[in-house]
Amino acid sequence: MAYEQLAKDILKDVGGKENITSVVHCTTRLRFKLKDESKANDDALKANDGVVTVVKAGGQYQVVIGTHVDKVYDTLLAEGGLSGGGQVDDNYEDKTNMSLTDRFIDLISGIFTPFLGALAAAGMIKGLTSAAVSLGWLSQSSGTYQILYAIGDGFFYFLPIIISLTAAKKFNLDKFIAVGIAASMVYPNIVAINNSKNVLMTLFKGSFIESDIHITFLKIPVIMMNYSSTVIPIILAVWFASHVQKLAKKLIPEMVQLFLVPFFTLLITVPITFIVIGPVASWASDALSALFQTLFNFSPILAALLMGGFWQVFVMFGVHWGFVAVFYAELASQGFDQIFLLSVSVCFAQIGVVLGIMFQTKNPKTRSLAIPAFISGIFGVTEPAIYGITLPRKKSFVLSCIAGAIGAICFALGNVKAYSMAGFGIFAFPMVIGKNGVDATLYWTFASIIVSFVAGLALQLIFGRDAVDPEGEVAKGKAEAVAQAASEAADINEHAVKVQQEKIDYNQATKLVSPLAGQVLALTDVKDEVFSSGAMGQGLAIEPSAGTLYAPADGHVALVFPTGHAIGLNTDDGAEVLIHIGMDTVNLEGKGFETLVTKGQAIKAGDPLVKFDLDAIKAAGYEVTTPVIITNSKNYHNVTAIASGQVDVGQDLLELN
Structure with a gap:
């Protein structure tokens, strides 16, 4: 069924999105609250092949669709740029019966899906701008480059603010409180403090979490981190703030809740984020990097399998940034690194699976999301592919991880080394060109990328068909299917x-x-x-x-x-x-x-x-x-x-x- 056209027709015939106060759905019906029901075209709606009938009852304008109403509802929100209202929609899936895996994917997808289009666009602009510099078409000192790169990189730099909005919806936190928390984390003066040379003391000396203290809060040492482009700290902070807000609403009289609830929520959450939540999330990233360095020294093949196989999971949690610190430390100590490079092939494993889904899907919306995700993945930005395409189809995500592990083995077998930080995707090639120029490591890099891409495409085409569209899940043959x-x-x-x-x-x-x-x-x-x-x-x-x-x-x-x-x-x-x-x-x-x-x-x-x-x-x-x-x-x-x-x-x- 063409849900997109049906959604457009319904939007038009209820008087346009400007006439909609709210919309929810139940088992078979879209339940609108309209500003003016006289603007709705009852006859046109009833004549639509996708509409069973129209009912006006209980102050609601009800458009009866049938048992596939949830799909029409989702498309309606997307087509109209609407947000669902009321508990009927928010609790449509019975999460009490969802597995932990399903709950996790529901949480991650719910946070990232709303801004996938903008994320893909930013990734494409960032990648194309870097390509233009690599090809000599632009200079990094030019104004054109500065503006184009700001468009692409700005979205990722301020990702905590963007995530705060969607996380607030998932955790039922006031969205402006969430934005206030995120803004404080990327506030320029806070970032500057992190780079300050004024060190008051050093905590945890001799450990991998050794930290210089530049400031204190009420005499409590604050371990400053760089939170720009991070994911996990803001999600945890919003989750914590939602509980603070809930408690505040219980304790504060209703007449002064308007300003006192945000006041106490921000006053409690932001310091705790800087003192506890942020550092713990960042240390988790550093610990993971240290673990993989040990694994690589023990067995390069094992490290390749784990790094290639789980890199997308690290990206999903935002802990992949910890490997950047390991990368630069290795460059400083021995002039090359072999850990961070193992993740390069994963981009191509991911877009191989995405291409397979593009071939297999019958859903125009899936294809429209897959195309920009594929393009941004070529340039090394895989978040749109992960959150929009493969993660919601659990099997496809697992297949992309397997393909990434297969490709990473090529790096280990070729003993490939990275001599500089160039980028991901097609911009990874300069990383493996050292002072001696092009050698076998470049060919091993090509081999890894090709193997990853082909493996991802082949695995999806062979094993992933039933995960592409809901229609593909209909079993063949037996009546019990x-x-x-x-x-x-x-x-x-x-x-x-x-x-x-x-x-x-x-x-x-x-x-x-x-x-x-x-x-x-x-x-x-x-x-x-x-x-x-x-x-x-x-x-x-x-x-x-x-x-x-x-x-x-x-x-x-x-x-x-x-x-x-x-x-x-x-x-x-x-x-x-x-x-x-x-x-x-x-x-x-x-x-x-x-x-x-x-x-x-x-x-x-x-x-x-x-x-x-x-x-x-x-x-x-x-x-x-x-x-x-x-x-x-x-x-x-x-x-x-x-x-x-x-x-x-x-x-x-x-x-x-």
């Missing part, structure tokens, strides 16, 4: 229907048992035209008399909404079932609901799925009428109710044939 695809892909209908049409005999009757005890109602009796009109599919509704929802058939859980008010199932017989507990109960934000299953979980008929508090829902003013919808009704000749009146859990309810 339908449920697996539904658990892995957010858009369950588009993928599962295709497999089911190939494997399921829809002429064979399928029965569903009642998931609830209560009174059976026709869909036309439901007080919501989306369900009552049959737009979402055929089925019936139940007015529940008890607060537990059970599985109506054997199958898998395809979708669990975080608020617990709705659940999607894929049965083993090929039916796609949406059960929506109550009307507009998404507004309760999970209060009164307890989800008992997780997405992708196998279920048997009669297994409990959700517990809900009937009295609490009714007391809040919401209907508890629960539609049971067959969302792929078009694949059946008939969807027939075989129960009426009072029904018990487990009693035959619907027949599909």
Whole structure:
């Protein structure tokens, strides 16, 4: 489905982004709060092939999309330059059921994804400017060079400020407080203090964390670091500040929170960042560098495998800057370095994988991000490729690490040495040209880069196809792959229907048992035209008399909404079932609901799925009428109710044939 065009049409027909106060989404609907609903074009929206219908209720302008609403929502935000509002969106993914790896990737991607376009642009400008100097087209003393390089390098120099904005959103910190913390870290006078020759004392003498003290704070020694272009210190600082802010809001009277909460948050966080958080993050980087120097002396091949394989992880955490200090120390002591150079091939491993994804993807948005990421990677700037392309596709990221390790081995085998700092990507070649001119080390460098690139491309093409697009995760062949695809892909209908049409005999009757005890109602009796009109599919509704929802058939859980008010199932017989507990109960934000299953979980008929508090829902003013919808009704000749009146859990309810 062309989500980009659909998003543009919706934006236009709701009156433009200027008419949008906020937008969130639930199981099937985009829920807008519009400044003026009369500016919305109801008829145009209803006529759109990607829109089921339009509903106006509860002060919201609801555009019904279907179960792939999350993808339309993400595209809508991107197309309109909007930010999602409300807890319905912020908690859409049920993070309580996410693995630590998934949480980590969610955090990293959430922080870096919003500025990927600008990051890629800055990387391209920086790389092209350096290329122009290398080719003799520009002089570093020219004004043209100074301005162009400022455009490219300025973004990276002030990266802590940019990251502070996105990290603030992830950690629920006031964004202006976050900017204030980051600005203090890169404040020119602070940077100047770090370079001062006035040393008050030296801490940790004789260790790798030996530090000169230039200033104190309330007589506490402050270990000054250079925080420009760093990543981890500001993320940790924003995380810490979010907890300080939360505590401050609890302790400070509401009438003076406007200025006293920022006051105390900044006053506490910034000194602790300079005294504790920043130095610890920087020492972690230095310790990692020292470890790899020891490893290289022990086994160059082992060091190459580890350095090449994990360099992108170091970049992701920002600890790769510690290797720069090791590099210069080695140059000063012996005139060359062999550690830092091992990371050069990684750029080409990364863009090899990105090129493979460009060949394999069917998603125009992915391709549009991949092209600038590929270009900036050529010039040695791999962050856009990591955060925008490979990291969100975990398997592709792992494949790029493997390819980087393979390429790094060439450096170790050739005993390649770096004699100067030139840059990354295609600008790495001058690093290996020493006072004796071109020799075998240059050829080994070429070999490493070619091997890395080819390895990345080949690994992605062979092993990474199923990680490129959600559509690629649909398994081939066996009927049980339908449920697996539904658990892995957010858009369950588009993928599962295709497999089911190939494997399921829809002429064979399928029965569903009642998931609830209560009174059976026709869909036309439901007080919501989306369900009552049959737009979402055929089925019936139940007015529940008890607060537990059970599985109506054997199958898998395809979708669990975080608020617990709705659940999607894929049965083993090929039916796609949406059960929506109550009307507009998404507004309760999970209060009164307890989800008992997780997405992708196998279920048997009669297994409990959700517990809900009937009295609490009714007391809040919401209907508890629960539609049971067959969302792929078009694949059946008939969807027939075989129960009426009072029904018990487990009693035959619907027949599909």
